[in-house]
Amino acid sequence: MARMEKKIYEFTNDGNSCVIYDAKPPRYWFNYLWNENGYCAQVSQNGHGRSYYLNERADMCMINNNDARYFYIRDDETNKSWNIGAAPLNEQVESYQCEHSIGFSRLQSECQGIESSWSIFVPQTGFQEVWTFRLKNKSRKTRTLSTFSAVTFELEGFSYPRYYEMYRCLETSFDRELNGIYCRSAHPFAPHKRYNAYLAASEPVYAYDGDLARFCGAAGSVTKLDASAYALFQRPDVVVNGSDCTNSEAALFILGGVLQHKFILQPGETKEIRMVFGVSESLDEARATAKMYADAKRTESACKEAVEYNLDKYSSLSVTTPDSKINHIMNQWLKKQIDCCIVGKKGVRDNLQIAVALLNYRQEKAREEILECLRHQFRDGHAVLTWYPYDDTRYSDQPFWIIWAVCELIKETGDYTILQKKIEWQDGGAAAVVEHLKAAADCLIRDKGRNGLSRIYFADWNDALNITTDPEAESVMLSHQFCLAFRELKLLMEKIGETDYAEFLKKEYDTMRKSINEKAWDGEWYMRALSKKENIGSRTSEGSKIYLNAQTWAVLGDVVDEEKLPKLLTSVDSMEHDFGFPLNMPPYEKYSPNVGRMSGMLPGLFENGGVYCHATGFKILMDCKLGRAEKALCTLKKIMPDSEKNPSTQSGAEPYVFTNCYSTHPKYYGKSYWSWTTGTSAWCMKGLYEGIMGVKRGYDGLEITPCFPKEWERAEMTRHFRNADYHIVIENPQCRKAVTSVIIVDGTQIKGNRIPDFADNKKHEIKVILQ
Incomplete structure (x- = not known):
């Protein structure tokens, strides 16, 4: 429960729903709704948000631009207009609430004697989202209302030659059989056929607009440098001027779909309308889908199926502790957040960490993701950073995550035959999974630098640590991870009878551990990186002196010895902040090319001294490994949503999902940057279920x-x-x-x-x- 005089949210429905009572929290509080076909709808407490489709090859289709998904209500007699979720018109409504649940979102409010609600869900199968609007006349007189459902059409998200922008290939038209607006793409380089979008309704359309400039007005649109344009929905002319849609169709610029309906409501009468927004391969497919959901019973049944499916896929793992907040968040919401990361992230390092968390409750999905990541590994053992968008910048840590994740997969399944499964390489050919593991190990060995530690290349886990002054710079964090990877791979090789290779891995582990302790120990903690110009994260370093990850992974990788451990823990504990543990201390005050991007940020923002919750998650596992139970629980509660020292009213983050980082900069103090798609969720799951529960x-x-x-x-x-x-x-x-x-x-x-x-x-x- 929020700790303030006015209750702004509460968990209901056994924690499966979070009901928001304030239409204007510190920032947008989102829900994500998606299915296994790759369709996803982001929904804010106002109802707006982006909708996209991502196929199995990670070909993106961003359906709407500027997150435009809006519903307007207008009293045609008084010309008073409003939104169910108060925005974007920003007219005050009464009895507002938004229920974000595991399988749906529902907004409702009352204004001018009209009670209204808007429900959104994504069916278990298909490539669309379904909306249901209900209007009830609570006044004592007959009311004449117009409603306007509005979206934009963008259909971007893939690479194409210059001057082949998607907006040059789009047109909108109204189709009577569809009972809606269809946006057709003629793009010659589209990677699949599902780059057509539509907005359709169950009730006869009174008027429509496919040209958003006609709906919003000339002053309600903005033209960008390339002459493409987008609409502004805060005060659309048609709505606020009391006019009707113009039955426009369009090509090229400011494309969208607006469907106007008129209702006459007697006192006490309720009207309902259902709408479908999605993508299709053809107009015929769109027509068939719209017809299906025009039926109220079919829509109700599909919503129930979607809710039950989402609850069922998370049902195999649950926890009950003395802390009700932990129970609410770490049951359904945490699992949904981890699941959501797979929908939006397409990176080897990211998806492997998420997949290992998924092993706790969606084993088949985790297996699928781990094997998919191996397909983006090169034959020399390293891997791409992301395959959507494609980025093969040479990061150094991908081989570690590959070894770690495959070992965890086999521990989970007990299926050693996975090791013989042939998986493609990113650069052609295929090899058994065990060969992928050995290639990763060979890569880590080959990538040793002048001190025998792992070279950092462009970056390791910390994307913003870019040592531009020394191409031979070495990462202490990755060297710790090297030790963990070789220790784990040794155990696996012993299990399958490769004892000689296991002994080889043991020697490599011993050699690396010795090198770290000789070269990277700074007296009271481990340095973060070694470079020719200046070691980073040392007592003598310019700027930041200590980095959290170089300490936590020394424990996780079994690098630190008994003599050094008490000093290391004292140093880690000294970094504690109300919001968690900063990534480095103190923050850099000025840019250093020897550190790179993180030092160019304002002190206390993001990686430059911010409380990076993902890294704090590593610290929870470190505490558990060492039996520091109170420290582990305290650390977890510091970075949980709506924490005692950093409530959502200050951080701005949703009170039901983890965020990536909290700022320590005084002008952005306590605030978070983004939530949902962050590895924080995976490591906090491991911290509770595998660490505290053990x-x-x-x-x-x-x-x-x-x-x-x-x-x-x-x-x-x-x-x-x-x-x-x-x-x-x-x-x-x-x-x-x-x-x-x-x-x-x-x-x-x-x-x-x-x-x-x-x-x-x-x-x-x-x-x-x-x-």
Whole structure:
């Protein structure tokens, strides 16, 4: 619940919905709705947002520009007009609320005696979103209303030769059988046929506009330098002047779809209209889809199916802790956020991290994503940064994530045959997955620099750390990750009988660990990078002295020894901030070419001393590995949405999903930049389920080693693993730091912490008693 006098939101429906009561929170609070066909609709608390389609080859079709999706209501007798969600007309409405739920969004409000609602969902299959509008006359007199549903058409998102911009190839027309506006593309280089869009209605259209300049007015559009244009919807002429749409059609500029309907509502009467907005391969396909959803029962059934599907795909994993906020966010919303990252991100490093989190609850989807990432690996072992948009800038960390993710996949599935599956290379040919792993390992070995550490190239995980003064500069963080990768790959090779190669990997691990501790230890912490001009993240460095990731990964990669560990932890703890842990301290005050882009930002923004929540997620796992349960929980709660020290009213971020970063700059203090598509979600899932709850996948089964905070007396979770379901209850009856645990499986105590690998399609009861 929001902590302020006026309640601006609350969780309902067992936490599956967040109901927003303020139409104007600090920034737009979005929901994302999508299906497995690749159609996605972003919906704000006002109802606007971008809609796009991304096919299996990552060919993008951004349907609308400037996030234009609007619905206007006008009293034709008084000429008073408004929106259900208050914007973009910004006319005040009463009884406003927006329910963002797992499978739909619904806005409702009241104005001028008219109660209205707008529901949006994306069907389980297809390439469209479906809207339902309801208008009820709560006044005592007959009302004559006009409604205007408005969208833009852009259909951009793919590469083409110069002067073949999509707007040169588009035209809109009204089709009676469609009962809507159809936007046809004639682009000769479109990568697939689904670059046509439409807006259709269930009720007869009174008037329409396919030319947004006619709807918004000449002063309601902006022309850009290349003469293309876009519409402004704050005060569209047709709506505010009391006129009707002009039945315009258009080509080239300011294309969109506006459908006007007129309703006469008796006192107490309700009217409903359904609309479909989407893409199609042809006009006939659009007509058939619109006809399907013109039926009220079919629409209601499809919405129910979409909601049930979305809830079901997240049902195999759940948690119940003494903290209700953790329960609300870390159950459905966190899983939905991780799932959403796959829809929007097409990068090897990003998708592998997301996929490993997905292994906890969508194993088949995770497998699919991990193997897809391998297809974008080059034969020399490195990989592209992103395949949409295509970017093969030489980042150094992709091989690490490949090894780590495949090892985690095999731990999850127990299926070693994956290693023999042939996967294509980005630069041609194909090889077994095990050869992809060995190529990644060879790449990491080959990429060692003058000090025996891993070269950073353009950047490692930190995109903004670009050491332009030294092409041989080395990344300490990646060197830690090298150690983790070789340790994990060694275990896998032992499992498949490649003992000689496993021994080779062990020697490489030992050599790298020794080099790091000799070359990168700075007395109280590890430096972040080594370069000829100046080492970065050292006590003697100009600007920033310490970097968080160089410390957390030293623990995760088993690099730091017992002597150095207390000093390292003291240094990490000294970085603590109300919002989490800054990426580096202090921030850079001026640009340094030896550091690159991050030093060119204002101090406290983004990577330059901001609290980068993704990196704080690494720190949670570090704490759990070391048994620092209270530190882990405290760190998690600092970066959770709407935290105690940084509520959503200050940060601006949605109160139901994680954000990427919080600013420490005094003029943007506490504010976040974007949410939803951030790896923070994946690492916070790992932090709670695998770290604090301690339920980890292993080659021989699930292993349970909780890192339980003293204040928690009990928690429970469900987990699907290798064709069996586990209900796990962890009890801490004495509320103290646990040293050992007793594990009881189906009523029988077992030795050790590994759960039997039943794989029997049954549910098993696991009790863990901490002592």
